Amino acid sequence: MIGPLDERYATIDFVRRGDELGYRVTNADGAVIGYYRTLMSAAKAAHSWFTSTRGPTGMPYVGWIGAEQR
Numbered sequence: 001m002i003g004p005l006d007e008r009y010a011t012i013d014f015v016r017r018g019d020e021l022g023y024r025v026t027n028a029d030g031a032v033i034g035y036y037r038t039l040m041s042a043a044k045a046a047h048s049w050f051t052s053t054r055g056p057t058g059m060p061y062v063g064w065i066g067a068e069q070r
Contacts, residue, residue, distance in 0.1 A: 001047070008028050009027065009046070010026065010028065010046035010047075012024070012042045022037055023036045023039055023041075025042050
């Protein structure tokens with residue numbers, strides 16, 4: 001899967017075990033995100049992982065003023 005800045009952030013591979021078909025999702029570093037039975041659930045997991053790695057992390061800014069204090 002390709003992100004908005006044209007970088008690859010996840011790969012979805014077909015996995016066959018006997019006569020069953022599944023999907024393996026890995027991130028750009030090759031770490032396995034998970035195994036899924038449908039392509040839709042695999043794509044959703046890849047995109048959820050991608051969006052979870054974006055944005056700020058940690059505690060909110062100390063000087064932030066909540067709506068109740070305005």
